[in-house]
Amino acid sequence: MKLDTSGFETSMPTIGFGSSNDMLDGFSTVPSFDLPRTTDFDGFQKEAVQMVKPAKGTTTLAFIFKEGVMVAADSRASMGGYISSQSVKKIIEINPYMLGTMAGGAADCQFWHRNLGIKCRLHELANKRRISVSGASKLLANMLYSYRGMGLSVGTMIAGWDETGPGLYYVDNEGGRLKGDRFSVGSGSPYAYGVLDSGYKFDMSVEEASELARRSIYHATFRDGASGGVASVYHVGSNGWTKLSGDDVGELHYHYYPVPPAIAEQVMEEAAAE
Amino acid sequence: MSIFEYNGSAVVAMVGKNCFAIASDRRLGVQLQTIATDFQRISKIHDRVFIALSGLATDVQTLYQRLVFRHKLYQLREERDMKPETFASLVSAILYEKRFGPYLCQPVIAGLGEDDKPFICTMDSIGAKELAKDFVVSGTASESLYGACEAMYKPDMEAEELFETISQALLSSVDRDCLSGWGGHVYVVTPTEIKERILKGRMD
Numbered sequence: 246m247k248l249d250t251s252g253f254e255t256s257m258p259t260i261g262f263g264s265s266n267d268m269l270d271g272f273s274t275v276p277s278f279d280l281p282r283t284t285d286f287d288g289f290q291k292e293a294v295q296m297v298k299p300a301k302g303t304t305t306l307a308f309i310f311k312e313g314v315m316v317a318a319d320s321r322a323s324m325g326g327y328i329s330s331q332s333v334k335k336i337i338e339i340n341p342y343m344l345g346t347m348a349g350g351a352a353d354c355q356f357w358h359r360n361l362g363i364k365c366r367l368h369e370l371a372n373k374r375r376i377s378v379s380g381a382s383k384l385l386a387n388m389l390y391s392y393r394g395m396g397l398s399v400g401t402m403i404a405g406w407d408e409t410g411p412g413l414y415y416v417d418n419e420g421g422r423l424k425g426d427r428f429s430v431g432s433g434s435p436y437a438y439g440v441l442d443s444g445y446k447f448d449m450s451v452e453e454a455s456e457l458a459r460r461s462i463y464h465a466t467f468r469d470g471a472s473g474g475v476a477s478v479y480h481v482g483s484n485g486w487t488k489l490s491g492d493d494v495g496e497l498h499y500h501y502y503p504v505p506p507a508i509a510e511q512v513m514e515e516a517a518a519e
Numbered sequence: 520m521s522i523f524e525y526n527g528s529a530v531v532a533m534v535g536k537n538c539f540a541i542a543s544d545r546r547l548g549v550q551l552q553t554i555a556t557d558f559q560r561i562s563k564i565h566d567r568v569f570i571a572l573s574g575l576a577t578d579v580q581t582l583y584q585r586l587v588f589r590h591k592l593y594q595l596r597e598e599r600d601m602k603p604e605t606f607a608s609l610v611s612a613i614l615y616e617k618r619f620g621p622y623l624c625q626p627v628i629a630g631l632g633e634d635d636k637p638f639i640c641t642m643d644s645i646g647a648k649e650l651a652k653d654f655v656v657s658g659t660a661s662e663s664l665y666g667a668c669e670a671m672y673k674p675d676m677e678a679e680e681l682f683e684t685i686s687q688a689l690l691s692s693v694d695r696d697c698l699s700g701w702g703g704h705v706y707v708v709t710p711t712e713i714k715e716r717i718l719k720g721r722m723d
Contacts, residue, residue: 302551302697321697321723326524326659328695432551466723470527470551470697473723495721504719 290396302471304433305335305346306441306461307402307413309426310449313482314404314411316344317458319433319466319494320474322351331474340365342485343381343405348430349398349418357399361385378405378412382422390420400430406481433465433472440464451480455489463501466494520550522623523644527698528573529660530560531668531689532629532639534653535681538709539637541569541629542689544660545702545717547576556701556722564590565600566713567631569706570610573658574624574644582622586610603630603638607648614646621645625657635710660699663692682707682716690720 283289305318318335321328335347337358345361347354364384368376376384382403389399399418406412415423415430427445429437440461449457455478462476477491529544547558561571562583570586572579589609593601601609607628614622621644629639641655642648649655653672656664667688676684686705693700703718 319723323697326520326527326696326698328697331694468553470548470553473697473721494723498722499719 301349301398301400301431302469303335303348303431304429304437304462304465304469304472305348305402305431306427306429306434306437306458307346307404308428308441308445308454308458309411309413310445310447310454312449312451312454313406313480314344314413315454315458316346316402316404316479316481316486317462318346318477319462319472320477321466321472323471328473333474334477336477336479338486339381339403339405342375342407342481343378343403344479344481344486346402346404346430348400353397353399353418354401357385357388357397358401360388361403375407377407377409378403378414379407379409379424381405382412382414382416386416386420386422389416389418393418393420402428402430404481406483406485411481429461429465431465431472433462433469436465436468437461451489455480459490459492459497460501463494463497467498523574523625524659524698525550526574526576527696528560528579528658529664529689529693529696529699530571530573530625530627530657531664531685531692532571532627532641532655533668533672533676533681533685533688534637534639534651534674536675536677537631537635537637538678538681538707539629539631539639540678540681540685540705540707541571541627542685542703542705542718543571543573544658544689544693544699544720545704546699548698551697553701559704561704561706562587563713564606564630565594567708568601568603568606569629569708570606571627571629571657572624573627574622578622578624582613582624582626585613589613603628603632606630607638607640607642611642611646611648614642614644618645627655627657629708631708631710658699660692660696663695664688667692678707678709678714682714686716686718690718694721 302323307316320333322330322333337345339345339362345358365376365381397418401416403414415428444457458478459476466472475491476494478489479486480489527548532541543560545556545558547555563569610626627641632638639655640648640650641657654668671684671688689703701722702720705716707714
């Protein structure tokens with residue numbers, strides 16, 4: 246049985262002049278991309294980086310507690326000041342027992358999470374056992390490290406449940422990888438941390454933890470202009486992940502802070518149909 | 520982000536049948552962070568002239584104070600209120616005085632002139648007047664506002680229908696802008712009354 250060493254390879258992407266990579270055999274090595282044919286490569290790179298300006302306008306959070314891992318995110322995509330979408334899926338399902346969160350460039354996060362899912366599945370097939378959260382996050386971190394400085398924008402958390410119990414890692418486009426109990430990523434993260442840190446206890450039930458996660462995301466969407474839309478909350482337990490709720494934060498605001506009904510001095514009544 | 524997008528704002532004014540409506544959002548932010556959700560952008564100059572200023576919040580407040588001062592002087596000298604057209608010329612002149620160090624705001628002026636004819640206009644930050652017969656917009660959400668107003672506007676609307684139209688246009692436009700929203704403030708002015716309303720909007 247050949248040991249799968251694809252995770253250890255850190256070779257730079259090969260320059261493929263003319264030769265197109267067959268998608269089927271591209272997964273045993275780091276995926277390689279054709280480089281642009283231009284006289285000023287550095288200038289082109291700089292412009293490309295500026296275009297995908299890593300603003301990380303979002304709020305995502307995840308924390309470990311007694312019953313597993315709670316993962317939550319907003320759903321707004323913004324381009325500078327313009328809101329391009331209020332319904333982006335920022336919690337990516339890598340496989341039935343592992344979730345990844347998206348912060349930074351949407352295309353980057355979607356592609357690399359899918360790529361990670363493929364690598365995890367190949368690991369399962371080669372080794373007849375599921376990959377650990379530690380191993381999966383290491384695979385992702387190494388892949389991102391080999392693209393360091395090329396303008397990728399990825400600030401993700403890998404949350405899952407493996408043989409050692411719940412696992413949570415933060416991985417970013419610099420190639421950094423941190424193990425921890427509580428993380429929040431994105432422009433709204435300071436606001437989310439404020440609510441999360443003051444309400445956190447290890448011994449929480451699933452309902453309490455999901456309410457804490459939802460409240461943290463809601464407060465971040467209130468204060469941060471680049472976060473909003475729908476607050477999605479997922480729970481990762483020993484049987485895998487389940488989606489707990491997806492509440493529109495516009496409605497959540499009036500749920501938490503209802504407007505006292507004004508006393509109407511004159512009530513308009515429907516005119517009787519004539 | 521440019522200096523005009525530092526605080527974030529959305530302002531719109533619309534003309535109806537012998538009435539006008541002027542509306543703004545209520546957010547005050549510092550780039551992406553929201554500081555307040557009850558910022559006053561629309562100010563009354565007198566019962567028949569309103570001005571709403573979008574842009575840098577400090578200049579919004581200072582310019583408003585200067586304009587109120589100039590209008591009070593005018594009232595003392597002429598013993599009457601300014602016509603909206605005259606007020607617009609005054610604002611334009613004050614803005615151009617600072618041509619090489621401008622106030623970083625874009626005003627929207629709305630008023631009822633002679634014979635209760637509604638008047639609206641907008642200006643850029645150095646006083647270029649733009650008169651319109653239907654609606655004017657200003658602020659970070661201005662492009663969305665143009666689209667929404669163009670689609671929803673009809674001429675000669677009565678006060679209640681005008682209120683509905685301007686509110687829907689404002690709320691749907693600020694829902695596409697990160698830097699404005701968090702509620703709405705609408706004034707509907709007819710020859711007999713001024714109706715001020717706060718809109719319940721998305722707080723994200």
